Amino acid sequence: MFKFNYFKFYLQLQLLITIIAQKGEFVNQKLFVYAKNHSKKTIIFTVLISVILNGLINLAGDKLGIPLFLDTIFTAVTAALFGIIPGILTGLFTNLFQELLRGFPLYLYPFAVVNMAxxxxxxxxxxxxxxxxxxxxxxxxxxxxxxNSFLGALIVTIIFGGITNEEVDYIVKVILMTGQSVFSSTFIARIFINLVDKGIAVLIAYLIYVKLKKEKQPKEQTYE
Known part of the structure; x- marks a missing residue:
């Protein structure tokens, strides 16, 4: 049976973040992107709030039986507003927070890669x-x-054998019955869900991005 090394996985994630950060255009030694007119405190606070909101919305969705992930909405918002590194960090810490909320079942952290993506x-x-x-x-x-569908399917297939006891597994099982492979079944199931799930996340990020951008634009001066 395949045993997943969480410590090694954690180190690999940290290495990935470091590599991306070193290639970034606006990155300091602490791996934070500095967009113009945004302070370090603002970015840190936004990442923190986004992580909490992602985790709570995802947990609420699970409790209500909603067949969506709902854990990347504010990852997308943070990335749209502040850039790549804050977005990646929001994704990483969201899955850590999800583990905390559920008592560390240790099956959510591998999907940090998907959220970070x-x-x-x-x-x-x-x-x-x-x-x-x-x-x-x-x-x-x-x-x-x-x-997201590709990475999620890859993780589920390699680490969990195709089943993670989530709502999406009902769709996976139906597709498996048609003779599809485990990877194909998990990928196809996630395509349908992610089109809706990421559609919600990206649209919310877009609306917030546009609204804040309009508010930053100087108002036209009127003369009487």
Missing amino acids: TGLLVGILVKKGYFKTLFGVFLVIIYTALI
């Missing part, structure tokens, strides 16, 4: 101007859903 991808695409048009927003949703 959302922060990475949204941060990159927003920086490239994808939030300037609705079509760009649509592409962000598609790309994020595909990447």
